[in-house]
Amino acid sequence: MSAPAVDEPTPEPVRELSLLEEAFPSAPVSPVDAPIAEPARAELPEAQPDDTVTVVGLGKIGLPLAVQFATAGFRVIGADINPDVVDQVNNALEPFPGEADLARRLGEVVADRRLTATTDTAAAVARSSTVVIVVPLVVDAEARPDFSIVDAATADVARSLQPGTLVSYETTLPVGTTRTRLAPALAKASRLRLGKDLFVVMSPERVYSGRIFADLARYPKLVGGLDDASTQRGLAFYGRALTFDDRDDLPMPNGVWEVGNSEAAELVKLAETTYRDVNIALANTFAVYADSLGIDFGLIADAANSQPFSQLHRPGVHVGGHCIPVYPRLYLAGDPGARLVSVAREVNEEMPGHVVGLLAGRLAELGVRLDGARVVVLGAAYRGGVKEIFHSGVFPLVRRLGELGAIPLVHDPLYSDSELRALGFEPYHYGDPCEAAIVQADHEEYADLRAAQLPGVRAIVDGRGVTHAIDWQDVDHTVLGRPSGAAAQRGGTES
Numbered sequence: 419m420s421a422p423a424v425d426e427p428t429p430e431p432v433r434e435l436s437l438l439e440e441a442f443p444s445a446p447v448s449p450v451d452a453p454i455a456e457p458a459r460a461e462l463p464e465a466q467p468d469d470t471v472t473v474v475g476l477g478k479i480g481l482p483l484a485v486q487f488a489t490a491g492f493r494v495i496g497a498d499i500n501p502d503v504v505d506q507v508n509n510a511l512e513p514f515p516g517e518a519d520l521a522r523r524l525g526e527v528v529a530d531r532r533l534t535a536t537t538d539t540a541a542a543v544a545r546s547s548t549v550v551i552v553v554p555l556v557v558d559a560e561a562r563p564d565f566s567i568v569d570a571a572t573a574d575v576a577r578s579l580q581p582g583t584l585v586s587y588e589t590t591l592p593v594g595t596t597r598t599r600l601a602p603a604l605a606k607a608s609r610l611r612l613g614k615d616l617f618v619v620m621s622p623e624r625v626y627s628g629r630i631f632a633d634l635a636r637y638p639k640l641v642g643g644l645d646d647a648s649t650q651r652g653l654a655f656y657g658r659a660l661t662f663d664d665r666d667d668l669p670m671p672n673g674v675w676e677v678g679n680s681e682a683a684e685l686v687k688l689a690e691t692t693y694r695d696v697n698i699a700l701a702n703t704f705a706v707y708a709d710s711l712g713i714d715f716g717l718i719a720d721a722a723n724s725q726p727f728s729q730l731h732r733p734g735v736h737v738g739g740h741c742i743p744v745y746p747r748l749y750l751a752g753d754p755g756a757r758l759v760s761v762a763r764e765v766n767e768e769m770p771g772h773v774v775g776l777l778a779g780r781l782a783e784l785g786v787r788l789d790g791a792r793v794v795v796l797g798a799a800y801r802g803g804v805k806e807i808f809h810s811g812v813f814p815l816v817r818r819l820g821e822l823g824a825i826p827l828v829h830d831p832l833y834s835d836s837e838l839r840a841l842g843f844e845p846y847h848y849g850d851p852c853e854a855a856i857v858q859a860d861h862e863e864y865a866d867l868r869a870a871q872l873p874g875v876r877a878i879v880d881g882r883g884v885t886h887a888i889d890w891q892d893v894d895h896t897v898l899g900r901p902s903g904a905a906a907q908r909g910g911t912e913s
């Protein structure tokens with residue numbers, strides 16, 4: 419992690435920047451090469467087409483964004499504290515799998531030197547007229563926002579900001595963070611004046627990993643500035659950086675939308691994601707009730723959603739990943755009295771325990787004790803097809819099974835045995851004996867899973883609605899929200 423926020427800009431030792439200098443030979447001298455002078459106070463010219471953009475954080479979102487900006491014609495420097503990521507990007511290698519079209523596009527923009535990467539954020543920022551920050555903001559063990567990563571990135575950026583720079587935060591933030599925490603830190607350390615020679619916007623990233631380039635064109639880009647000058651700079655930058663699909667289902671033409679101010683931009687992102695968490699909690703509530711009535715909730719949801727006023731989501735064993743379980747907590751940081759949001763989180767967090775209870779009940783009916791039973795949790799990833807375990811349901815499931823005396827085993831096609839062991843799990847392989855299973859992630863291969871691959875299995879509870887009863891005929895087969903024996907086979911669940 420980078421250094422904490424600094425009060426005064428201080429000279430830094432000269433660092434190697436060969437790749438940057440090779441790529442951007444005409445770039446201005448970096449303040450990391452010389453003591454930082456008081457910035458000029460003159461009004462700055464509008465951004466020019468050959469402007470350089472620094473993207474801070476080359477993760478699953480930041481790297482595709484950097485590639486997008488480079489493809490749009492900007493010269494882009496990707497800054498990341500992880501030297502392995504930087505090396506991979508400079509060698510046009512994807513640091514992570516699964517992002518559609520990233521390999522090809524990355525190869526193109528690295529080959530023609532429009533994108534380079536560095537660990538030296540301050541040096542990159544010194545050469546840039548636009549800085550896009552997209553590092554994570556997480557919650558701590560007490561579910562409170564942990565600003566340490568975004569604060570550190572902000573401090574690195576602030577050290578070498580040039581007069582006239584636009585800084586855009588794309589990280590999802592609690593309402594008010596841009597104005598009251600981050601922009602003042604930028605202004606204080608850089609000695610630039612907000613709205614005069616430093617421009618700050620919040621522009622939440624709304625894309626979905628795996629289809630980022632398609633989503634960048636499909637969804638309007640939302641921009642809210644600290645002030646009007648910042649907003650105008652943000653609108654101009656994203657107007658050049660993105661292109662948009664025609665959509666006749668939107669209230670305004672697809673494109674860059676001004677949403678008012680940075681608080682509004684923060685709130686849109688928290689609203690659209692908290693909506694999903696609350697909706698899933700409602701679906702989980704209905705699914706548990708429908709189970710108790712012997713009714714297939716999938717049919718209920720399809721029927722209810724056949725008119726436009728209902729958009730019921732699917733139930734699921736757990737809500738995982740970096741976003742949907744986290745952002746309601748960021749919302750609650752600003753609006754702690756929002757009971758509905760708190761209760762929805764509680765409902766969703768209770769689902770792993772509910773599913774283990776369902777399994778225990780099914781096994782008891784078969785005369786099999788959960789205590790001592792080998793139970794396979796199918797899927798360590800938080801959702802199918804993504805190698806990511808952040809807030810995955812595997813953790814509460816394994817914990818609860820262990821508390822009840824079962825022997826939890828974990829299977830995931832995306833993780834090796836050593837990776838599973840490093841996560842604290844005992845790996846399971848098809849063909850090993852077991853007594854029961856729970857589907858935790860909707861990996862594609864689980865739709866074709868057969869009872870014979872889990873020898874000895876007596877009961878399976880599918881928490882994602884991906885398995886087919888016909889493949890489990892001699893096994894007690896239960897799908898969350900669908901009573902045993904229900905004929906219909908419905909689509910999967912939410913994350």
Ligand SMILES: NC(=O)c1ccc[n+]([C@@H]2O[C@H](COP(=O)([O-])OP(=O)(O)OC[C@H]3O[C@@H](n4cnc5c(N)ncnc54)[C@H](O)[C@@H]3O)[C@@H](O)[C@H]2O)c1
Nearest residue numbers: 475476477478479480498499500554555571589590623627
């Ligand atoms: N992942 C998603 O699906 C998604 C979707 C929409 C929005 N977002 C937003 O994007 C943010 C980033 O998500 P991600 O999935 O790209 O995260 P990620 O964990 O994949 O990547 C984060 C990157 O930031 C780097 N980093 C950390 N601290 C840094 C610093 N001080 N300076 C430079 N680099 C630093 C890390 O090394 C890492 O490479 C999220 O927190 C969220 O706000 C994510």
